Amino acid sequence: SSTSKDNDESRDYDEATQKALEEIDACQNEIDALNEKASDEILQVEQKYNKQRKPYFEKRNAIIKKIPNFWVTAFVNHPQISMVLEEEEEDCLHYLTKLEVEEFDDIKSGYRINFHFDKNPYFENSIITKEFHLGTSGDPASQSTPIQWKEGNDLTKSSKEKMLDKGKKRQLEKRSFFTWFTNHADPSADDIAEVIKDDMWPNPLQYYLVPDIDMEENGVDGD
Amino acid sequence: SSTSKDNDESRDYDEATQKALEEIDACQNEIDALNEKASDEILQVEQKYNKQRKPYFEKRNAIIKKIPNFWVTAFVNHPQISMVLEEEEEDCLHYLTKLEVEEFDDIKSGYRINFHFDKNPYFENSIITKEFHLGTSGDPASQSTPIQWKEGNDLTKSSKEKMLDKGKKRQLEKRSFFTWFTNHADPSADDIAEVIKDDMWPNPLQYYLVPDIDMEENGVDGD
């Protein structure tokens, strides 16, 4: 309970107050210990159910593979994910056969999103991964698989060039799927990753089935 | 898995797709059931530890009573709570002898904050409570004890009058402790209640001991 003393009132407490403060501190330590035990138990529950859910997610992925264009349809119908999908990227995502979100075993420390692709005209990789983990500072950091673009088909380049054509303002506003995937500037505010992890992955069926009502208005299919 | 069909593509799936969609739906139901079981178990853990923490919070409150002006000092030193404290309200809070945050037994449905006051020149009540509970719609609603102000000492009135004097812009920005207490316009965005519940209540000692470094700059003590 030691602390800085740079305020304008005296911190030389009288004896009774000093004793009371120490008793509060002791009490606080007991509360902190219980908080930590509670966190540990909650983590154990989450781990147990992650394990129990896993075979259902795997079964779901096996079934999803039987439905042509399941993921690209779900992505296009998702109000936030669709916002970052450029036309050519949407074409590329027709080759996306499997999505996986894996929380690390200790949950707290991070997760990864795996995108499995069929052989496609855009890149050589069959799996590309964006991964989030807590750095030593406690802040999240992200990294992603370097994409081996095929000659002339680098979708981050073509989207950058397009953006330059449209002027600076547009360039600042516009995001795309692959610039999201390769961007690690602000991992604690990666809204697309969070939406994939916390909204798409828990229930993609609803997005496959229900199209975004704003789709036409947003111009996604208008060109 | 039935849904609206007002999009521009056919939703008459072929037989294999229809079967796969039903299988995904069945899988999803299993996942949903596990999610619910996980939530229930986590709730039980939280309830267990709330119960275990309770005697320490009560003991802490008993010790705090021995320290003059503990709560008003902690409030004044808290960066966000101090922002809503007017000079006269700070005087009033010298009579605050006990703070309690009580989560409802099922936790999810709400909580209340009890403020216990010594006999004071401002109001008749000895306990005033602000309470949050989920309405039938699932949105939070709040209510609070009607304060029985003593003649000429209604701090919400005097603060309103002061604000009128200072013009409209100031009026919109300025908040005060008792206008917070009596305001139920947007309970889902009640930042002061959340700060009391999630930051002050878990560890008030740190705010009693460490003054807000910005205190002078914020002008709280400058007039």
Ligand SMILES: [Ca+2]
């Ligand atoms: Ca859209």
Ligand SMILES: [Ca+2]
């Ligand atoms: Ca301050």
Ligand SMILES: [Mg+2]
């Ligand atoms: Mg399109």
Ligand SMILES: [Mg+2]
């Ligand atoms: Mg003051």
